[in-house]
Amino acid sequence: MAASIRLGSCIRRILCQKTSLSPLNVVQRGYRNKLRDELVQLYRLREEIGPEPLRHRSEWANWNxxxxxxxxxxxxxxxxxxxxxxxxxxxxxxxxxxxxxxxxxxxxxxxxxxxxxxxxxxxxxxxxxxxxxxxxxxxxxxxxxxxxxxxxxxxxxxxxxxxxxxxxxxxxxxxxxxxxxxxxxxxxxxxxxxxxxxxxxxxxxxxxxxxxxxxxxxxxxGVDVNETWKVVNPMGLLTAILNSQNRGLPEPRLLRQAGSNTVMAVYHVGIYSHKQLIGKAPGETISIAEEMAARDALKNLMKTADSRPALLLGKLAEDLNFDENKTNISAIDFIKQHEPKQAAEISS
Amino acid sequence: MAHNRVLQWATFARSWWIYDAYHQCPFESAKRLCIFLQGQHKPIYHPLSDIGDHVVVINTKDISMKNEYWRKWRFHHHTGYPGGYSQTSAWRLHDLDDTKILHKAVYSRLPGNLLRRRMMRRLHLFPDTEVPDDILQNVTDQIRQVQLIPKPIHKYSKEDIDNFPKLFDWPEEYVIDYSKKKKDEDTEKYF
Structure with missing residues (x-):
């Protein structure tokens, strides 16, 4: 019994030795002194040739x-x-x-x-x-x-x-x-x-x-639609809108200010029409704040303010029926039509 | 067309506050001023970001201290050299510099990080109501005082005092105010 076990283990050892002797598993020992030179040579070669050219996916394998x-x-x-x-x-x-x-x-x-x-x-x-x-x-x-x-x-x-x-x-x-x-x-x-x-x-x-x-x-x-349209004269457009609605002309008022003698000054200007606040904005100077307040008022009037409802997308837009031929009012035509009389005289 | 850029500017702009230290406890005041100096009243507050406001404090010479604090509260100082330790009572320090107590109270209340000195530079202390115009023009709003100012007896009119409900009248010979004591000739001759 004991002899047969010993014999079996011997055979196994021989077999194992045989497999480890295959040329693929030869382990190299010692230092590879030339390794650095080889790598440097490869690197220089790559620099000379330049990068691998881009190839279309169809040039590679498994393309159908x-x-x-x-x-x-x-x-x-x-x-x-x-x-x-x-x-x-x-x-x-x-x-x-x-x-x-x-x-x-x-x-x-x-x-x-x-x-x-x-x-x-x-x-x-x-x-x-x-x-x-x-x-x-x-x-x-x-x-x-x-x-x-x-x-x-x-x-x-x-x-x-x-x-x-x-x-x-x-x-x-x-x-x-x-x-x-x-x-x-x-x-x-x-x-x-x-x-x-x-x-x-x-x-x-x-x-x-x-x-x-x-x-x-x-x-x-996530896109602010107001950012995409550059309005040159927001106050002029605002005046025209208010004039068309028979509301009072825009009246800018200084709401509050801070650090006016410093480089970090900030002014808050509100735009009023018939004693009603229709838009307000901060700014580094009063004139900038006034222009920005006009932009804010425009946003509120055009209903594109930040608090507007989310876009109709996905399932909400499934039964969307709208007339594709209908167009909105053009700002240029609108200004021409509704410019207050005094301003029109000045501009002409 | 949007005005998002200026919204950013307004978010990080520093506002200026004014605080009247008349009859206010310096330590309680420091607790409140530090909130504004650090910017803890802002929704964008973070301990590492430098977003504190400016605070202008007036009437620091008229601060008040409770109990025996003017006499017993001591401020310590060490020069760093051997034997350089000294301590001063609050009344003496106030005598030397009437903005120093509030300055020290706020300084010790602020967190001990690298922002502390910068925040202290945004604290403008004035002993009385005389503030330079270029500073006063920056001010936006005021900070509420930490305690009610007690109304002294001499500020009440005679009518108010007379109308005040009394449970009993003092006897005529009872002396309330020594300065108004009638001179008694009988006793005067012994002095």
Whole structure:
């Protein structure tokens, strides 16, 4: 019994030795004196060559464009046809490049067609719809905000920077078929517009509007809409508004002040109309405070003050019906129409 | 179009307060002044941020102390050299400098960190009501006094004193005010 155990352990030891002797597990001992030199050499080589060039995802392993395209549609929750999605991502520059490539290779384009459509028309369609819907929505949410302000917020949402930000975050960069790499911002923006256009064309307009509502309009959360519109003469606009409502002309009054002899002076000015406080603001000097108080009063009158209700987004906006053709009043026209008579004489 | 920048300016602006130390306890006053000097009355208060206000104190020569404190309260000082210790009674220190007691009371009440000296520089002490104009123009508001000022008997009119309800009349020979004591010829001749 004892002998058999000993024999077994011996065999095991031999087996273990055998496995540890495999060339992969050889442990090096001692100092690697040349290690530093090797690393320095590698470093210098890298400096000479420069950084690794950026490569498109398709140049790496495990890339299947059809699968990615299918996954993209599912990710967004829009069941678009594969051909439509392919059109959304095909840019004109890409198709031209492909055609030229085939010509150079001597392939006859009429016998072997490219069967690709570019997204120019879809992008145009998407842009028109997005622009129209955003403006309509803003006018519905801020009915007293002047048209210039609506345009400013619209431009903010439709800016290349903003649409590029949205486009890159829903992952359309890798799927784009375009000649420029790394992808230009304008190409990403065009693709996003084309996507909206495609939803409108294949599904319906409502579906495309839901897309705009879920992806573009939420970017307004946390944004002060008053910041986007730069008013040059707030007091003039305020005077016109009060004049149109037959209220008393704005009368600035110093409410309180502190440290007037110091560099950190602060003045609080309130704007009164018919003995009613309609806006107040602090400022470093009385004139700055007066201008800021006028801005505050404007915010209150246009109902875009900080205490305004939250934007209608998500489920709240499901049954939103508004007239997209209705426009708000333009500030310039309004001033011309309602400027007090004395001021009009002075300005003329 | 917004005015968010100036809202920030107003949040961090320092306001100026005035405090009348007439007939006020310096230690109780210090407790209240320190709140304003540190900015503890502001919603943005944090012990490490320097957001305290300025406080102008007038009439420091007229502070009051309870019980025997003028005589018995002692202020200590050590020069740092051997034998450099000295102590002074409150009345003597007040005699030497009539803003010093309030200064020391506030200084010892403030937390002993690096902000203490800076906060003390925002405390402006004046022995009487004569405050330079450039300081007085900065002032926005006043700080409520810590105790009611007692009204001395000589401030009451004769009518008020006569109308005050009495339980009994003092006998005529009972002397309340020695200065108004009638001279008695019978006793005068013995002096």
């Amino acid at each position: 464009y059809n699968v990615e395209l299918f996954a993209f549609g599912k990710r967004l929750g829009e069941d678009l046809k594969e051909e439509t999605l392919r059109t959304v991502f095909s840019h004109k520059c890409y198709i031209e490049r492909e055609r030229k490539k085939r010509e150079d290779l001597g392939i006859d384009l009429q016998t072997v067609s490219l069967s690709l459509e570019d997204n120019e028309q879809l992008a145009e369609q998407g842009e028109v719809l997005t622009s129209r819907y955003i403006k309509g929505y803003l006018r519905h949410v801020y009915p007293l905000f002047f048209e210039e302000g609506i345009s400013a917020v619209h431009d903010y949402l439709m800016s290349e920077e903003m649409l590029n930000y949205i486009g890159r975050h829903i992952g359309i960069t890798d799927l784009m078929l375009c000649s420029d790499f790394p992808a230009k911002d304008s190409t990403v923006v065009k693709t996003l517009k084309a996507l909206i256009g495609a939803i409108q064309q294949e599904k319906d307009e409502e579906r495309a509007k839901r897309f705009i509502h879920d992806f573009i309009l939420p970017q307004l959360i």
